[in-house]
Amino acid sequence: MNPLPRKARDKLLRRTDILRAATHVFAEKGYHDATMLDIARQAEYAVGTIYLYFKDKQALYLALSEEKIEELFCRIKDKMGEVQGSLAKIRVLVEEQLAYFEENEDFFRIYFSEEGFGSRLVTDKPSRQMMERIVKFRGYLTAVIKKAQAENVIRVDLDPNRTARLLGGMVKSIIIPWLKDKTLKEKDLKGSSGFILDIFLNGAASPSAKNRDALCN
Amino acid sequence: MNPLPRKARDKLLRRTDILRAATHVFAEKGYHDATMLDIARQAEYAVGTIYLYFKDKQALYLALSEEKIEELFCRIKDKMGEVQGSLAKIRVLVEEQLAYFEENEDFFRIYFSEEGFGSRLVTDKPSRQMMERIVKFRGYLTAVIKKAQAENVIRVDLDPNRTARLLGGMVKSIIIPWLKDKTLKEKDLKGSSGFILDIFLNGAASPSAKNRDALCN
DNA sequence: TCAGATAATGAATTGTTATTCATAATGTAA
DNA sequence: TTACATTATGAATAACAATTCATTATCTGA
Numbered sequence: 001m002n003p004l005p006r007k008a009r010d011k012l013l014r015r016t017d018i019l020r021a022a023t024h025v026f027a028e029k030g031y032h033d034a035t036m037l038d039i040a041r042q043a044e045y046a047v048g049t050i051y052l053y054f055k056d057k058q059a060l061y062l063a064l065s066e067e068k069i070e071e072l073f074c075r076i077k078d079k080m081g082e083v084q085g086s087l088a089k090i091r092v093l094v095e096e097q098l099a100y101f102e103e104n105e106d107f108f109r110i111y112f113s114e115e116g117f118g119s120r121l122v123t124d125k126p127s128r129q130m131m132e133r134i135v136k137f138r139g140y141l142t143a144v145i146k147k148a149q150a151e152n153v154i155r156v157d158l159d160p161n162r163t164a165r166l167l168g169g170m171v172k173s174i175i176i177p178w179l180k181d182k183t184l185k186e187k188d189l190k191g192s193s194g195f196i197l198d199i200f201l202n203g204a205a206s207p208s209a210k211n212r213d214a215l216c217n
Numbered sequence: 218m219n220p221l222p223r224k225a226r227d228k229l230l231r232r233t234d235i236l237r238a239a240t241h242v243f244a245e246k247g248y249h250d251a252t253m254l255d256i257a258r259q260a261e262y263a264v265g266t267i268y269l270y271f272k273d274k275q276a277l278y279l280a281l282s283e284e285k286i287e288e289l290f291c292r293i294k295d296k297m298g299e300v301q302g303s304l305a306k307i308r309v310l311v312e313e314q315l316a317y318f319e320e321n322e323d324f325f326r327i328y329f330s331e332e333g334f335g336s337r338l339v340t341d342k343p344s345r346q347m348m349e350r351i352v353k354f355r356g357y358l359t360a361v362i363k364k365a366q367a368e369n370v371i372r373v374d375l376d377p378n379r380t381a382r383l384l385g386g387m388v389k390s391i392i393i394p395w396l397k398d399k400t401l402k403e404k405d406l407k408g409s410s411g412f413i414l415d416i417f418l419n420g421a422a423s424p425s426a427k428n429r430d431a432l433c434n
Numbered sequence: 435t436c437a438g439a440t441a442a443t444g445a446a447t448t449g450t451t452a453t454t455c456a457t458a459a460t461g462t463a464a
Numbered sequence: 465t466t467a468c469a470t471t472a473t474g475a476a477t478a479a480c481a482a483t484t485c486a487t488t489a490t491c492t493g494a
Contacts, residue, residue, distance in 0.1 A: 006468095032249045035451060041277055046473040048454080057452065087426070155423045162391065162412060163421055169390020172380045195379060203420030206372045252481060263443040265484080274482065362450095 015053050018043045021065070022060050027106040031061060066130055068107045072100050073137045088147030093144065094171055095193045102189040103177050109179050112172070138164065170196050235260045236284070239277050244323040248278060283347055285324045290319050290354045303365035309314050310361065311388055312410045313434050319406040326396050329389070356383065387413050 021043030025034045036057060040047045054060040074095045080089045101108050120123045141164040148154040153164065238260030242251045253274060257264045271277040293313045318325050328429045358381040365371040371380065391409045 035455080037451080040474095041317075047452090048474065049472055052471070096221070106448070119316075137354065152423050153426045154421050158416070158421060159412070162409075163416070165390045165394065166387050166413070167415055167421075169386040169388075170383050173386020173389070174379070192379075195376070199375070199380070199383055199417070199420070201420050201422035201426075203416070203418050204371050204375060204384075204420035206366075206369050208369060252485080254481080257444095264482090265444065266442055268483070269441070 011053075014045075017054055018045065018050055018060070019064055021111070023064055023106050026061065026111040027063070031110070039185070055189055062130065065111070066133070068104060068111075069130065069133060071102075072097070075100060076142070079145070086144065086151045086153045090148060090153075090167075091193070091197055093141070093168070094196055095190060097171050098175070098189040098193055101179075105179065108175070112179065113177055141168070157197070167196075167200055170200060226269075231262075234235055235262065236265055236281055240281055240323050240327070243278065243281070244326040248327070279347060281324070282328070283350070285328075286347065286350060289314070289321075289348070292317060292356070297361070303361065303368045303370045306361055307363060307365060307370075307384075308410070308414055310358070311384070311413055313408060314388050315392070315406040315410055318396075322396065325392070329393055329396065358385070365431070384413075384417055387417060 018039070022034075022039045025038045025042050028034070029038065036047050036050060039060070040050055043050070052170070054063060059079075076093060080092050080094050083089055083092055142160050145154055145158075145160040145164045145167075149156045149158075149160060154160075174196060175189065178189055233377060235256070239251075239256045242255045242259050245251070246255065253264050253267060256277070257267055260267070267277070271280060296309050296313050300306055300309055309386055316365075359377050362371055362377040362381045362384075366373045366375070366377060371377075391413060392406065395404075
């Protein structure tokens with residue numbers, strides 16, 4: 001019944017252990033200041049052992065990133081598939097993103113702080129893969145916006161690509177301070193989805209001021 | 218008439234030279250991968266010379282960041298002071314931000330990619346200074362939003378702090394892809410301000426769909 | 435032109451840390 | 465239990481890059 005031969009399962013387990021430890025250390029110190037020794041100690045293995053599971057530091061980092069990113073993307077897609085209508089999908093998109101970040105704080109502390117790092121590694125294969133993944137997902141979001149336009153939920157005069165990115169930026173702007181300020185932890189992230197969606201959909205201008213002046217794209 | 222004794226002026230000039238070179242190298246390689254030798258070569262000085270002007274690599278980096286950030290903040294404040302009314306001020310805020318990024322591409326490539334870096338250096342004096350500067354500016358933006366609410370330009374039911382941050386996130390979401398994709402360079406950044414303001418103020422929902430469902434903060 | 439400063443140089447020093455690998459421990463099957 | 469295979473260990477290696485500093489060049493004023 002069990003799909004993995006016990007040996008393989010053990011191996012996977014240890015690999016996961018190391019990934020978890022690495023996530024923690026990277027989140028705390030950042031990619032460059034985290035040493036392999038730090039990670040080894042956190043995982044309660046010797047340094048050499050880590051190299052039995054990962055080719056080098058970068059591979060470890062990329063494995064980490066890919067798994068989480070992939071998980072996030074799958075989850076969002078799944079949940080969006082569970083609801084009907086573009087508006088509901090957009091809501092789920094925002095909510096699930098916030099929920100996932102809340103659950104994976106450590107990783108996303110890395111993700112945001114070392115964000116640009118990826119863009120400098122694009123020369124090698126593994127990170128190119130990750131880039132592709134991100135680009136593909138962005139395409140998916142754009143498609144969602146387009147559909148929303150077709151359903152007359154989102155204004156048709158807006159460029160769907162930029163609109164999707166804008167929404168992403170809004171979500172990020174809420175997540176980042178939450179990650180930084182420990183004191184903000186009280187307020188849950190998920191609770192902010194209403195706020196984001198409200199401004200994204202209805203705008204921040206007070207009703208009386210709306211469209212008061214010509215704003216063109 | 219000249220306020221600087223010639224010696225001092227020379228010194229300042231060389232310092233500026235080094236800063237310019239460093240900005241370029243940091244932008245290209247990122248903080249960690251940029252070596253002092255790289256920077257020296259770019260500036261056409263010897264490594265040792267750089268240490269005559271800056272205590273160490275980090276000081277160089279921080280000097281860089283501070284000067285640009287300070288310049289950006291001052292500029293935005295000035296320009297905002299030149300116009301009347303909250304709506305106009307908000308427009309200027311977005312426009313000037315985009316304009317400045319467009320003019321200082323190199324620096325902001327650093328600024329965004331190494332963003333989290335600062336948050337890990339908060340232990341020492343210089344970067345704490347920078348943090349304070351950023352916090353202070355954020356406070357200023359919040360005040361602008363508050364004023365806009367008082368003038369009934371921005372909805373009064375919105376938390377001004379979060380609203381300010383959201384707007385910042387929107388601006389960033391437009392700048393980052395522009396920095397990354399060389400091909401997007403055709404379209405000027407400043408031209409995006411209308412798009413950002415439009416969504417920020419009026420929302421992305423098509424008029425018929427607005428407020429269709431209850432979105433609460 | 436010369437002495438004494440001032441500034442620039444870059445080879446040598448120092449410290450750090452990713453990575454390797456000979457050795458030890460542990461598991462496995464007979 | 466023994467021989468073999470697999471896995472873990474961490475001290476030793478190797479590479480790299482920040483920083484220093486003895487030396488050299490340049491400037492300044494007399």
